[in-house]
Amino acid sequence: MSQALETSYAPPLPGKPSIARNRSLNGAKLWRKLKPFLYLLPALLLLGIWMYRPLLNTFYLAFHKWGMVPGTSPEFVGFDNFTRLMENKSFLSSIGNTLFYTAGLLPFSILIPLLLATVTHQMEGRMKNVYRALFFVPMILAPVSVSAIWRWLFHPSNGLVNDVLLRLGAISQPIAYFSDPSFAKWLILFITGWKMVGFSTIMFSAALTGINREYYEAAAIDGAGSMKQFFRLTVPLMSPMILFMLTMSILFSSQWTFAYIDILTTGGPYGTSTNVYYEMYKYAFSNLNAGFSAAAALLFFIVFGVISLTLNQLSRRYSFYDN
Amino acid sequence: MTKAKKGISALLALTTAVGLSACGSAAGSSGEAEQGKLDPANPTKITFYSYSLAAPTMKAGMEHLIQEFNDTIGKEKGVVVEAVADPTYQQYKADISAGKPVDIVQHTFSTLDASRLNLGFKAYEDVFPKDQLEEHLKGIEPNALELGKIDGKMYGLAFTFSTPIVFMNGKLFRDAGLDPTTPPKTWADIKEASLKIKAATGKDGFGLAPNNGWTTEGLILSNGGEVLADDRKSVKFAEPAAVEAIEMWQDMYKNGAHAVGAEAELAEQFMAGNMGMYITSTALYSGIRKASEAGGWDVYGTGLPQFGDKPSIPVNSGSMLAVRPDSPTKNAAVWEFIKFVTGDRGYTIITSEIGYLPLRTALADDPNGLKDFIDKHPLYRTNLEQLQRIHPVAIWPGEYASEITTLFSDAISKSVISDSNVAETLQKAADEINKMIQ
Numbered sequence: 001m002s003q004a005l006e007t008s009y010a011p012p013l014p015g016k017p018s019i020a021r022n023r024s025l026n027g028a029k030l031w032r033k034l035k036p037f038l039y040l041l042p043a044l045l046l047l048g049i050w051m052y053r054p055l056l057n058t059f060y061l062a063f064h065k066w067g068m069v070p071g072t073s074p075e076f077v078g079f080d081n082f083t084r085l086m087e088n089k090s091f092l093s094s095i096g097n098t099l100f101y102t103a104g105l106l107p108f109s110i111l112i113p114l115l116l117a118t119v120t121h122q123m124e125g126r127m128k129n130v131y132r133a134l135f136f137v138p139m140i141l142a143p144v145s146v147s148a149i150w151r152w153l154f155h156p157s158n159g160l161v162n163d164v165l166l167r168l169g170a171i172s173q174p175i176a177y178f179s180d181p182s183f184a185k186w187l188i189l190f191i192t193g194w195k196m197v198g199f200s201t202i203m204f205s206a207a208l209t210g211i212n213r214e215y216y217e218a219a220a221i222d223g224a225g226s227m228k229q230f231f232r233l234t235v236p237l238m239s240p241m242i243l244f245m246l247t248m249s250i251l252f253s254s255q256w257t258f259a260y261i262d263i264l265t266t267g268g269p270y271g272t273s274t275n276v277y278y279e280m281y282k283y284a285f286s287n288l289n290a291g292f293s294a295a296a297a298l299l300f301f302i303v304f305g306v307i308s309l310t311l312n313q314l315s316r317r318y319s320f321y322d323n
Numbered sequence: 324m325t326k327a328k329k330g331i332s333a334l335l336a337l338t339t340a341v342g343l344s345a346c347g348s349a350a351g352s353s354g355e356a357e358q359g360k361l362d363p364a365n366p367t368k369i370t371f372y373s374y375s376l377a378a379p380t381m382k383a384g385m386e387h388l389i390q391e392f393n394d395t396i397g398k399e400k401g402v403v404v405e406a407v408a409d410p411t412y413q414q415y416k417a418d419i420s421a422g423k424p425v426d427i428v429q430h431t432f433s434t435l436d437a438s439r440l441n442l443g444f445k446a447y448e449d450v451f452p453k454d455q456l457e458e459h460l461k462g463i464e465p466n467a468l469e470l471g472k473i474d475g476k477m478y479g480l481a482f483t484f485s486t487p488i489v490f491m492n493g494k495l496f497r498d499a500g501l502d503p504t505t506p507p508k509t510w511a512d513i514k515e516a517s518l519k520i521k522a523a524t525g526k527d528g529f530g531l532a533p534n535n536g537w538t539t540e541g542l543i544l545s546n547g548g549e550v551l552a553d554d555r556k557s558v559k560f561a562e563p564a565a566v567e568a569i570e571m572w573q574d575m576y577k578n579g580a581h582a583v584g585a586e587a588e589l590a591e592q593f594m595a596g597n598m599g600m601y602i603t604s605t606a607l608y609s610g611i612r613k614a615s616e617a618g619g620w621d622v623y624g625t626g627l628p629q630f631g632d633k634p635s636i637p638v639n640s641g642s643m644l645a646v647r648p649d650s651p652t653k654n655a656a657v658w659e660f661i662k663f664v665t666g667d668r669g670y671t672i673i674t675s676e677i678g679y680l681p682l683r684t685a686l687a688d689d690p691n692g693l694k695d696f697i698d699k700h701p702l703y704r705t706n707l708e709q710l711q712r713i714h715p716v717a718i719w720p721g722e723y724a725s726e727i728t729t730l731f732s733d734a735i736s737k738s739v740i741s742d743s744n745v746a747e748t749l750q751k752a753a754d755e756i757n758k759m760i761q
Binding site for chain 1: 413416417419420421422437441442443527533534579582583584585588591592595597598725726729730733734736737740741755
């Protein structure tokens with residue numbers, strides 16, 4: 001009976017209201033199919049509005065010229081934005097800096113935090129949390145205030161760093177660190193890294209607490225020293241978190257350096273400390289050339305897409321899950 | 324449910340309003356300047372985006388200027404000015420893009436053409452009554468009026484304004500055995516004085532920020548060079564006279580006669596009493612004065628140094644007022660504000676409380692105006708004298724203005740700070756810019 005009612009091509013029986021019932025049951029079936037999507041709807045809507053619509057818009061704008069002024073419409077320019085981008089020297093040098101920041105941040109997001117987390121993990125009592133809090137504090141400070149403090153420390157005439165170095169006789173003339181191409185980008189990297197260390201340390205510490213103590217006891221009984229335990233036990237068991245932080249660090253290094261570039265050097269001196277995100281921001285909001293900025297964004301969408309897919313594969317292959 | 328309905332209708336109303344205002348701005352660009360009627364009972368609100376409001380040395384004066392307008396003329400005629408601080412000249416662009424009403428902008432000179440083309444700024448002749456405009460412009464320094472004109476129309480009225488001034492720390496001068504009342508006149512004098520101050524006091528003798536953004540042009544022009552060709556179709560800052568001027572600057576920077584650092588750092592150094600001479604705009608004068616009183620030293624000032632016996636050619640810093648009212652009522656409201664701030668009372672506040680020049684030059688000798696103030700601060704006489712010889716800063720050709728500004732400024736910084744070959748560095752930048760604008 002129920003079988004007959006559920007198949008929609010079953011011939012209706014005369015004199016019975018089977019069609020209406022058929023419809024309502026069809027409705028129930030539809031409802032059952034729709035239900036999961038309704039649960040997903042809020043998330044899909046938010047993703048659609050805030051991620052996919054802007055993404056599609058970026059694809060569209062990359063082939064247009066537009067100053068974003070209301071009442072004006074984008075003008076189609078084909079691949080013009082891309083050819084101009086490839087000829088733009090400041091864009092090309094910003095790619096080099098982006099690579100510099102990405103590679104340079106890895107010690108701050110992986111190596112140093114891994115050591116700090118392991119060392120503090122072995123501590124007992126209250127000091128463990130005191131140390132972890134100390135590492136984490138830079139992370140929660142506002143980038144603007146952090147920048148102001150570093151700017152004062154490295155001030156050419158009134159700064160503490162120059163003062164100490166001059167007194168020690170290490171330098172004979174004060175250095176304008178943020179106006180000197182041989183220091184500016186290293187300082188941006190260092191400040192971003194200093195802020196990052198705390199975040200990674202907390203993440204690694206959390207991962208460490210999840211590791212079963214018994215492994216270490218067993219290893220110790222077998223005669224493994226602390227170095228051996230670190231490389232043979234800690235590192236493999238932490239591999240999912242390490243690969244996750246690696247992905248985060250590579251993909252977000254450009255964003256994390258952005259605030260310090262903007263406040264401390266505005267990309268200078270003569271464009272030597274800028275990165276692609278800062279250049280894109282300038283194209284769009286300083287030069288009011290949304291199309292040009294979108295073209296740069298599109299190129300980097302592809303580059304970062306390839307990077308994250310590769311890292312995803314690596315993560316699948318090399319992560320070890322202790323289930 | 325009713326809430327949702329209300330929300331939807333509000334959204335609809337908003338969309339319609341945005342649509343309508345967009346139509347308004349598109350339609351208002353041509354035709355006669357119609358002036359709406361202002362109503363004191365129902366005041367018209369206009370917005371004013373100002374970078375001075377974001378600078379510690381200028382904020383109080385600018386706030387006073389706006390407040391006084393709102394309390395007097397504004398109240399009487401029915402105009403309320405809402406001020407927005409815009410430290411990096413980005414906020415007005417972002418707000419125009421977002422469709423917010425941006426009526427008046429304290430606009431810098433070099434990117435005016437870009438704003439005219441891209442952001443819907445309007446010519447004064449197109450939105451204000453012609454006879455009143457002519458009447459109002461009388462008494463303003465004619466050289467200054469020329470600066471905001473593009474293709475014969477005025478897209479900006481000179482507002483807050485300075486010529487480059489060499490500020491001197493009297494105490495450091497005397498410590499080095501120099502007399503601040505006979506200031507250095509040429510660049511060679513500057514270098515000599517700077518080295519003497521450094522040797523005697525251990526403090527830097529001189530500073531001009533490589534990224535100053537405007538004085539550089541005066542330096543090039545003073546040596547007989549050019550920045551942008553008259554037809555605005557090519558740049559000329561890589562020609563020998565300009566290169567020679569920048570080489571002189573590089574020599575000072577490299578040979579101990581120059582403080583290191585960017586604009587903000589040099590200003591801080593000078594105000595802390597740690598630098599002998601510093602070239603900047605008088606916009607910083609009120610701040611410098613306070614710092615010198617607190618630090619126990621005295622300030623002197625002289626004009627832009629010259630090369631040999633060629634008189635120097637100063638350029639102007641500062642801003643003009645660019646407008647984009649989008650209705651006849653706003654035309655009238657904006658016009659009231661412009662008349663006030665660039666009138667006698669406006670310039671009295673601007674000069675005495677911020678430090679910029681009185682572009683109504685007669686005020687300087689008017690006992691009811693600024694005579695007392697200027698007699699007390701003779702530095703303004705130098706500034707007014709330089710106004711006679713002023714040459715406008717380059718207004719870069721529209722579409723690429725921001726890119727060109729960056730390329731030019733980066734090339735200058737690189738030439739001064741690094742050991743690079745000045746001629747080659749400038750030529751490379753010039754080639755890149757010429758490719759854009761030709």
